[in-house]
Structures are given as C-alpha cells and as structure tokens.
Amino acid sequence: MNAVNKNVTNGILMILSFWLIFVFGLLFYPPIYWTFVLPEIFWIKQCMMTLLMAIIFFLNYFYFTPNVLLKRKYLLFSLIIIALTIALLGASFFFESTYNIRRQINVLNNVPTRKLPQFFDGLVTLSSILMIGVSTSFSVFKKLQKQTQESSDLQKQNLNAELSFLKAQINPHFFFNTLNSIYSLSYTDIEKSRSALQTLSRMMRYILYDSSENKTNLMQEIAFINDHISLMRLRLNDNVKIIFINSTLQVDHKIAPMILMPFIENAFKYGVSVNEKAEIIISLQVENNKLSLKVINTRFDQSNSKQPESYGIGLSNTKRRLELIYPGQYELHIDDNGFNKHFKVELTLELV
Structure with missing residues (x-):
C-alpha cells in the first residue's frame, strides 16, 4: 500500500511540475519580457487557454489514452487529437477576432494595424500536440507502473527500463525552448518558422507513434536525430559550430528507439556556452551490421562545475538500457579527462 501511495504521489508531482513549467515557461514568462505594452485581455486569453489545455490534458490522461489508444483504436485516437487541436484553435481565434487583441496591442504601442487574425496558429497547434503527447506518456507510464507491481522481479526490471524510456521520450525543456524560438x-x-513547425511536428509524430515498438527503423532514427540537430541550430548562435557526419545507408536496420539520443542531447546540454566558442561533432557510421557513434563536445568546466556528475547520471541510465537490450553486443567508451578540453563518447553497437 505504501508503494501504491508513493507512485500516486510521484505521479501527481510529475503532472504538477509539468504544468508549472508549461504555464510559466511558455505562456506567461516570455510575454513579461516583451518590450511592448500588453492589454488586460491578452492575459485573460492566456489564462483561458491554459484552462482549456488543462482540460485537454486530463481528458486524455484519464480517458482517451486508457480507453482508446491503449485499446489499439489508433484511427479514433488520431481523430480525437485532430478534433481537440481544432477546438483549441477555435478558442484562440474566438478571442483574437472577438476582442481584436492584436489590434489592441498595436494601438497601445503606436504600431500600424496588421492583417486580421488567422484561424491557424502554429504555437497553439504545437502546444496542443505537446499537451496530448505529454499526457499520453504520463498515462502510459501510470499503466506500466501498475503492471510492474503485479509482475515478477524479472518483469519488473524490464518494465522499469521501458518506463525510463517513456519518461525520456519527450523532453519538455527542449520543446518549450524550441517553441519559443519558432514563436520569435x-x-x-x-x-522558416513554418518549416521549423513542420520539423517539430514530425518529431512529435515519431515519438508518439513510430517509436512505440521495441525496435524501429534506423533510417527513421537517423532522420529524428537530423531533425533534432536542425532545430538546435535555430536556437544556438554563431559561436557554436555543429558538425554532423552521417553515412548513407544502403540497407536499413532495426534498432531500439531513442537509444542514441541521450548522447546527442548531453552534448547540446553541456557543450554550449553563451559567450565562448563551442564545437559539437557527431559522427554516425554503419558498416557490416555495426553502428559506430562518436559524439565530441567542448568542455566548459568553469561554467558547468557539475558537468561530470550530470553526465554520469544520464549516461549510466543509457548504459543500463544498453545492457538490457544489447547484452554483449555493444562497447561504450567515455573520455571525461579533466585535462582535456573536450568530452567524448564512443559507442559501437552490433545491429542484428
């Protein structure tokens, strides 16, 4: 009973943490630092949109995912996502057209009135997909937790690895920052913003649907990595040099989904500085059913004093997953020499 209460408490804390980050980090924090005056109706709209998104989040979390998606009614679930997104777009358009929010902003700031509000809003669309994606992950996570408690010790170990994978599938921090970049x-x-929205939408679709099986196509995984890198280029300045070397696949292979992403995400998370020049080199080669991944990024020990510890946590979790899925089929070397100016990870993986 204590374990059940602990799981419930953790689930509630995860959801509350997500909503605090989302509401403050995406809907309210950026406008506070805008240089122009905002009318009261703008903040009312933000509050109403937050309420509607919360309703969508919990509807999907408690009903649609358990009763539709997890019962393999994929077409119906897709139609529900489309309907919920259209409903959010309609609500946003209603506020914009009824109260002329954009015109009020322009009048308050002595800016010439721009075109009339349009029904399609890229930020609202991606926010809706994000809500459904995260709530789906939390709901699946909750389902798998219950199964874990009822299974044997070996089953618990395998399911815990799967749960860790599901938690790592969607990185809210990455999506929040990317959405803000696209919004600007x-x-x-x-x-360019439309192209970026299309890229981010493609990544969300891959995370929600194409990576749900135990194995996915390597070509799809590489395409996801390439999309991730292209969106990171939008956020980073010219001080960061990004090199991605990728061999052309003659034959596709199967690979555990999202098994390579933690190494690449770590490079972008810890190998970038606001003021100093940085370099990230990613090399992904496949030859004779053997995959070789090399990730090298600049070290910033002074600005990231906890960098080695943070790297250790993320990479130890990934190594655990490699041990469960590819026992005896991989080699992982991490060069974290404090005297070296670069952090390097080399992974060799047998694709069978």
Missing part, C-alpha cells in the same frame, strides 16, 4: 522566428521569417 514567426515575426521575422514566416517560411
């Missing part, structure tokens, strides 16, 4: 980009380069 929409004011300067519409075509």
Whole structure:
C-alpha cells in the first residue's frame, strides 16, 4: 500500500511540475519580457487557454489514452487529437477576432494595424500536440507502473527500463525552448518558422507513434536525430559550430528507439556556452551490421562545475538500457579527462 501511495504521489508531482513549467515557461514568462505594452485581455486569453489545455490534458490522461489508444483504436485516437487541436484553435481565434487583441496591442504601442487574425496558429497547434503527447506518456507510464507491481522481479526490471524510456521520450525543456524560438522566428521569417513547425511536428509524430515498438527503423532514427540537430541550430548562435557526419545507408536496420539520443542531447546540454566558442561533432557510421557513434563536445568546466556528475547520471541510465537490450553486443567508451578540453563518447553497437 505504501508503494501504491508513493507512485500516486510521484505521479501527481510529475503532472504538477509539468504544468508549472508549461504555464510559466511558455505562456506567461516570455510575454513579461516583451518590450511592448500588453492589454488586460491578452492575459485573460492566456489564462483561458491554459484552462482549456488543462482540460485537454486530463481528458486524455484519464480517458482517451486508457480507453482508446491503449485499446489499439489508433484511427479514433488520431481523430480525437485532430478534433481537440481544432477546438483549441477555435478558442484562440474566438478571442483574437472577438476582442481584436492584436489590434489592441498595436494601438497601445503606436504600431500600424496588421492583417486580421488567422484561424491557424502554429504555437497553439504545437502546444496542443505537446499537451496530448505529454499526457499520453504520463498515462502510459501510470499503466506500466501498475503492471510492474503485479509482475515478477524479472518483469519488473524490464518494465522499469521501458518506463525510463517513456519518461525520456519527450523532453519538455527542449520543446518549450524550441517553441519559443519558432514563436520569435514567426515575426521575422514566416517560411522558416513554418518549416521549423513542420520539423517539430514530425518529431512529435515519431515519438508518439513510430517509436512505440521495441525496435524501429534506423533510417527513421537517423532522420529524428537530423531533425533534432536542425532545430538546435535555430536556437544556438554563431559561436557554436555543429558538425554532423552521417553515412548513407544502403540497407536499413532495426534498432531500439531513442537509444542514441541521450548522447546527442548531453552534448547540446553541456557543450554550449553563451559567450565562448563551442564545437559539437557527431559522427554516425554503419558498416557490416555495426553502428559506430562518436559524439565530441567542448568542455566548459568553469561554467558547468557539475558537468561530470550530470553526465554520469544520464549516461549510466543509457548504459543500463544498453545492457538490457544489447547484452554483449555493444562497447561504450567515455573520455571525461579533466585535462582535456573536450568530452567524448564512443559507442559501437552490433545491429542484428
């Protein structure tokens, strides 16, 4: 009973933490630092959109995922996602068109009135997908937790690895920052922002659907990595040099989904500095059913004093997953020499 209460408490804390980050980090924090004046109706709209997104989140968490997605009604679940997204777009358009929020902002800041509000809003669309994606992951996570408690010790070990994978599938921090970058980009380069939205949408689709099995196509995994790198280029300045070397696959292979991403995410998380020049080199080669991944990034020991410890936690979890899925079929070497200016990870994996 104590374990059940602990799981329930952890689940509630995860959901509350997500909502605090989402509400403050995406809907309220960026406008606070905008240089122009915002009318009261703008903040009312943000509160109402937050409420609607919360309703969507918990509807999907408690009902749609357990009763539709987990019962393999994939087409119906897709239609539900589309309907919920359209409902959010409609609510946003209602506020914009009824109260002329954009026009009020322009009047308060002595800016010429722009075009009329459009029904499609990229930020609202991606926010809706994010809500459904995260709530789906939490709901599946909850389902798997219950199964873990009822299984044997070996089953518990395998399911815990799967749960860790599901928790790592969606990185809210990455999506929040990317959405903010795209939102800013929409004011300067519409075509580039649309392309970025399409890329992020493709990544969400892969995470929610294509990576749900035990194995996925390596070509799809590489395409996901390439999309991740292209979106990171939007967020980073010219001080960061990114090199991605990728061999052309003649034959596709099967691989455990998201098994390579932690190494790449760590490089972007800890190998980037605001003021200093940085370099991230990613090399992914496949030859004779053997995959070789090499990730090298610049070290910033002074600005990231806890870097080695943080790296250890993330990479130890990934190593545990490699041990469960590829026992005796991989080699992992990590060069974390304090006298070296670079952090290097080399992974060799047998693809069978």
